[in-house]
Amino acid sequence: xxxxxxxxxxxxxxxxxxxxxxxxxxxxxxxxxxxxxxxxxxxxxxxxxxxxxxxxxxxxxxxxxxxxxxxxxxxxxxxxxxxxxxxxxxxxxxxxxxxxxxxxxxxxxxxxxxxxxxxxxxxxxxxxxxxxxxxxxxxxxxxxxxxxxxxxxxxxxxxxxxxxxxxxxxxxxxxxxxxxxxxxxxxxxxxxxxxxxxxxxxxxxxxxxxxxxxxxxxxxxxxxxxxxxxxxxxxxxxxxxxxxxxxxxxxxxxxxxxxxxxxxxxxxxxxxxxxxxxxxxxxxxxxxxxxxxxxxxxxxxxxxxxxxxxxxxxxxxxxxxxxxxxxxxxxxxxxxxxxxxxxxxxxxxxxxxxxxxxxxxxxxxxxxxxxxxxxxxxxxxxxxxxxxxxxxxxxxxxxxxxxxxxxxxxxxxxxxxxxxxxxxxxxxxxxxxxxxxxxxxxxxxxxxxxxxxxxxxxxxxxxxxxxxxxxxxxxxxxxxxxxxxxxxxxxxxxxxxxxxxxxxxxxxxxxxxxxxxxxxxxxxxxxxxxxxxxxxxxxxxxxxxxxxxxxxxxxxxxxxxxxxxxxxxxxxxxxxxxxxxxxxxxxxxxxxxxxxxxxxxxxxxxxxxxxxxxxxxxxxxxxxxxxxxxxxxxxxx
Amino acid sequence: xxxxxxxxxxxxxxxxxxxxxxxxxxxxxxxxxxxxxxxxxxxxxxxxxxxxxxxxxxxxxxxxxxxxxxxxxxxxxxxxxxxxxxxxxxxxxxxxxxxxxxxxxxxxxxxxxxxxxxxxxxxxxxxxxxxxxxxxxxxxxxxxxxxxxxxxxxxxxxxxxxxxxxxxxxxxxxxxxxxxxxxxxxxxxxxxxxxxxxxxxxxxxxxxxxxxxxxxxxxxxxxxxxxxxxxxxxxxxxxxxxxxxxxxxxxxxxxxxxxxxxxxxxxxxxxxxxxxxxxxxxxxxxxxxxxxxxxxxxxxxxxxxxxxxxxxxxxxxxxxxxxxxxxxxxxxxxxxxxxxxxxxxx
Numbered sequence: 001x002x003x004x005x006x007x008x009x010x011x012x013x014x015x016x017x018x019x020x021x022x023x024x025x026x027x028x029x030x031x032x033x034x035x036x037x038x039x040x041x042x043x044x045x046x047x048x049x050x051x052x053x054x055x056x057x058x059x060x061x062x063x064x065x066x067x068x069x070x071x072x073x074x075x076x077x078x079x080x081x082x083x084x085x086x087x088x089x090x091x092x093x094x095x096x097x098x099x100x101x102x103x104x105x106x107x108x109x110x111x112x113x114x115x116x117x118x119x120x121x122x123x124x125x126x127x128x129x130x131x132x133x134x135x136x137x138x139x140x141x142x143x144x145x146x147x148x149x150x151x152x153x154x155x156x157x158x159x160x161x162x163x164x165x166x167x168x169x170x171x172x173x174x175x176x177x178x179x180x181x182x183x184x185x186x187x188x189x190x191x192x193x194x195x196x197x198x199x200x201x202x203x204x205x206x207x208x209x210x211x212x213x214x215x216x217x218x219x220x221x222x223x224x225x226x227x228x229x230x231x232x233x234x235x236x237x238x239x240x241x242x243x244x245x246x247x248x249x250x251x252x253x254x255x256x257x258x259x260x261x262x263x264x265x266x267x268x269x270x271x272x273x274x275x276x277x278x279x280x281x282x283x284x285x286x287x288x289x290x291x292x293x294x295x296x297x298x299x300x301x302x303x304x305x306x307x308x309x310x311x312x313x314x315x316x317x318x319x320x321x322x323x324x325x326x327x328x329x330x331x332x333x334x335x336x337x338x339x340x341x342x343x344x345x346x347x348x349x350x351x352x353x354x355x356x357x358x359x360x361x362x363x364x365x366x367x368x369x370x371x372x373x374x375x376x377x378x379x380x381x382x383x384x385x386x387x388x389x390x391x392x393x394x395x396x397x398x399x400x401x402x403x404x405x406x407x408x409x410x411x412x413x414x415x416x417x418x419x420x421x422x423x424x425x426x427x428x429x430x431x432x433x434x435x436x437x438x439x440x441x442x443x444x445x446x447x448x449x450x451x452x453x454x455x456x457x458x459x460x461x462x463x464x465x466x467x468x469x470x471x472x473x474x475x476x477x478x479x480x481x482x483x484x485x486x487x488x489x490x491x492x493x494x495x496x497x498x499x500x501x502x503x504x505x506x507x508x509x510x511x512x513x514x515x516x517x518x519x520x521x522x523x524x525x526x527x528x529x530x531x532x533x534x535x536x537x538x539x540x541x542x543x544x545x546x547x548x549x550x551x552x553x554x555x556x557x558x559x560x561x562x563x564x565x566x567x568x569x570x571x572x573x574x575x576x577x578x579x580x581x582x583x584x585x586x587x588x589x590x591x592x593x594x595x596x597x598x599x600x601x602x603x604x605x606x607x608x609x610x611x612x613x614x615x616x617x618x619x620x621x622x623x624x625x626x627x628x629x630x631x632x633x634x635x636x637x
Numbered sequence: 638x639x640x641x642x643x644x645x646x647x648x649x650x651x652x653x654x655x656x657x658x659x660x661x662x663x664x665x666x667x668x669x670x671x672x673x674x675x676x677x678x679x680x681x682x683x684x685x686x687x688x689x690x691x692x693x694x695x696x697x698x699x700x701x702x703x704x705x706x707x708x709x710x711x712x713x714x715x716x717x718x719x720x721x722x723x724x725x726x727x728x729x730x731x732x733x734x735x736x737x738x739x740x741x742x743x744x745x746x747x748x749x750x751x752x753x754x755x756x757x758x759x760x761x762x763x764x765x766x767x768x769x770x771x772x773x774x775x776x777x778x779x780x781x782x783x784x785x786x787x788x789x790x791x792x793x794x795x796x797x798x799x800x801x802x803x804x805x806x807x808x809x810x811x812x813x814x815x816x817x818x819x820x821x822x823x824x825x826x827x828x829x830x831x832x833x834x835x836x837x838x839x840x841x842x843x844x845x846x847x848x849x850x851x852x853x854x855x856x857x858x859x860x861x862x863x864x865x866x867x868x869x870x871x872x873x874x875x876x877x878x879x880x881x882x883x884x885x886x887x888x889x890x891x892x893x894x895x896x897x898x899x900x901x902x903x904x905x906x907x908x909x910x911x912x913x914x915x916x917x918x919x920x921x922x923x924x925x926x927x928x929x930x931x932x933x934x935x936x937x938x939x940x941x942x943x944x945x946x947x948x949x950x951x952x953x954x955x956x957x958x959x960x961x962x963x964x965x966x967x968x969x970x971x972x973x974x975x976x977x978x979x980x981x982x983x
Binding site: 001003004016020022025026027028029030031032033034040041042043044046047050051054055170174175177182185199202203500550551555558561562 | 962
């Protein structure tokens with residue numbers, strides 16, 4: 001039996017465990033008491049982390065499209081085919097795009113970016129999940145400039161006050177939820193906001209009910225309440241910051257409830273406080289504004305500067321931070337440095353020995369809509385992007401689609417060429433968790449069939465596009481990452497140690513903050529008095545790591561089978577008011593269009609809100625349009 | 638039969654045992670944890686260790702356990718059982734885990750007997766190392782499964798300093814000793830007395846972790862646990878299933894066929910009664926839909942008089958692993974205390 005220490009590939013908490021392999025097959029997972037994040041604990045997904053690689057529908061051979069059918073090919077044949085077709089497209093002046101993935105390692109993402117920028121001379125590089133978390137990152141950057149959190153999950157546990165903005169933490173990040181739970185058990189004040197009384201809300205000292213319609217009021221209310229406390233020592237830092245006077249003006253008329261005053265007191269008086277925010281749903285720029293206001297709240301209470309305090313964006317997928325750090329964005333270079341940063345651009349050109357494109361590329365959704373040639377690394381855009389059906393339709397129209405994946409996904413099925421790569425259990429590499437800890441993936445079993453490790457395949461493609469690559473191992477790629485992204489410098493030395501070998505990428509020094517309140521916009525009207533919200537940020541049920549795991553896929557498979565037309569959830573009070581019965585259908589009408597969907601009643605939902613689970617978002621695509629929140633009229637169908 | 642063996646001779650005995658088959662022992666794993674692993678040399682074995690978090694039940698009941706091979710033959714399917722006939726020696730296993738394996742074997746012997754499990758278990762020799770010092774989260778003294786054992790082992794070793802006391806409890810144990818009979822001598826009266834003293838001392842050194850099953854059993858078996866208590870407690874569980882998976886006495890499983898080159902391998906896999914989908918039916922109905930119902934079921938199975946009567950012990954060996962892995966605060970001692978007091982976090 002092989003016992004291989006490695007990093008969990010699911011959420012961005014970045015737990016560690018041992019993969020157990022017997023006779024070349026994965027057979028189980030064993031927890032580790034010495035891993036700095038998990039400390040012996042794993043969530044259900046972690047316990048089932050060996051299953052997808054073992055049971056999954058795997059791509060075992062290179063496949064190329066011949067006469068409309070995917071047929072097996074040799075590696076040379078497939079790589080020649082991919083290279084030839086893409087060179088033809090480039091020669092014809094057509095655009096090419098590359099999609100990286102939070103399911104792929106840093107090394108794979110870095111080389112995907114290098115292939116696009118140095119090989120294809122394009123900044124059309126992004127990852128699909130970026131479209132969900134981009135507004136959150138943008139809001140934090142509005143206030144902090146470059147933002148990389150410098151607090152850890154342990155800091156949550158040691159906090160006196162925790163503010164959790166929306167999201168079902170127990171479902172999305174169980175390890176972070178555990179830290180919150182331990183803090184609460186020790187007597188910390190947990191303040192939750194949101195439209196669902198989630199498990200965390202039930203454990204909270206204070207739950208501020210906030211629907212998408214009044215969320216802005218709640219965050220602004222907290223800002224106002226903090227400033228009204230008049231704690232000079234705490235808020236003095238804020239006075240010198242840009243936007244302070246405007247902020248005071250913005251919140252002057254904000255109504256402060258007794259609950260807000262209490263919450264503000266807990267936040268402002270805490271020696272250590274953490275602010276947790278998941279990418280939330282919001283109309284237009286609401287998410288960005290809310291994130292900025294939350295960062296402002298943390299800044300004016302001094303918690304962005306204090307060790308052990310801070311703001312942690314909750315990232316659903318394992319390597320979101322790594323993908324960002326590897327420059328998988330149309331306007332960023334490795335190290336998350338802006339594309340317009342001349343020095344960063346020059347450093348990269350010197351490193352890669354190539355002139356690089358300087359015009360901003362397209363974001364993931366636009367890449368799908370407009371490129372002729374697309375390379376997708378370990379991802380399935382229709383199951384990740386907010387508008388799944390539209391993404392699928394766009395993928396179908398792409399002239400030449402290449403997918404590198406270990407699993408057979410819907411995207412693999414419609415590709416023109418498929419290059420089989422190793423799963424996370426079969427490759428060397430690193431993942432960066434949401435704390436900024438760079439942790440190793442190790443090889444527990446050989447890749448299936450003829451699959452090769454992702455970094456090798458990408459390096460081979462780079463070479464075919466005259467990009468300088470000479471790597472003997474994934475560690476060599478990590479060394480180059482350190483040269484391209486200063487925060488990753490010498491990471492490979494620690495990460496190649498025996499043991500867990502994680503290394504925390506430290507945040508740079510903070511500059512001054514730019515403060516702001518959030519916008520408060522009325523969503524509903526007399527005509528459309530309810531709000532339909534797309535709930536959650538990611539559908540694990542359609543991620544191959546879950547969908548191919550016999551144990552983990554049961555709930556989502558059962559739900560899809562029982563509700564082939566999806567459902568929306570409504571609170572009991574609203575359901576009674578509308579006279580709709582459980583399981584019956586309702587008609588939802590918004591400015592975008594209408595849809596008829598079955599209804600489910602839940603008891604923990606705020607009145608006036610209808611939820612559509614992320615998994616079923618496409619069933620109400622006509623109603624949501626491009627929004628994640630929209631006002632609707634609800635009628636019996 | 639009670640023997641003694643000199644400390645330096647342990648190496649020679651292990652070398653002999655290694656000649657006869659697979660020896661599994663706690664070793665220092667690559668990440669720094671102590672894990673049970675197949676050894677190739679006696680030097681790998683650790684002697685002073687906290688009990689590995691991953692229990693040795695994996696060697697009788699693997700997390701992924703192939704049971705049968707299914708082949709298509711024309712219009713029919715042929716099914717042939719897969720047996721694991723390897724001879725294994727589990728070395729330096731702790732008392733609680735010996736009790737755990739005995740519990741699992743008793744359960745799998747019940748009709749209809751589980752041939753796959755029993756083939757593996759019958760070929761396993763369990764050599765335990767009694768705990769002179771209780772491990773920090775352990776409460777085996779409350780479940781009568783440690784720190785020393787009076788039965789259930791093939792061999793029980795006790796560290797007496799210069800020597801080890803070797804208590805033989807079965808024919809398999811006798812066979813393991815006879816592999817290198819010249820290394821052993823009959824234990825002296827003094828050594829037997831020293832073992833007794835060590836046991837008493839160990840019993841007196843238990844920490845704060847205690848688990849009063851008797852009064853909890855009375856309450857849970859007579860329906861005196863309020864529903865609201867389960868409601869409250871279930872909010873402190875994140876449904877990771879870790880408590881089940883590391884529990885030496887848990888054996889719940891699900892079944893799935895693994896397709897490989899035109900054949901299917903029917904596998905039994907560890908499962909957790911705390912997962913919502915564990916009892917989810919094909920119709921979508923779930924008899925234990927809410928977490929509190931699943932939690933209630935788990936502790937009823939572990940602690941109630943109904944199962945105590947059947948199994949002659951509670952479904953817990955006091956190893957304390959659930960305290961370490963719980964991604965929440967609902968480990969065995971915490972819940973037993975809550976049941977007993979009728980209070981949670983008050």
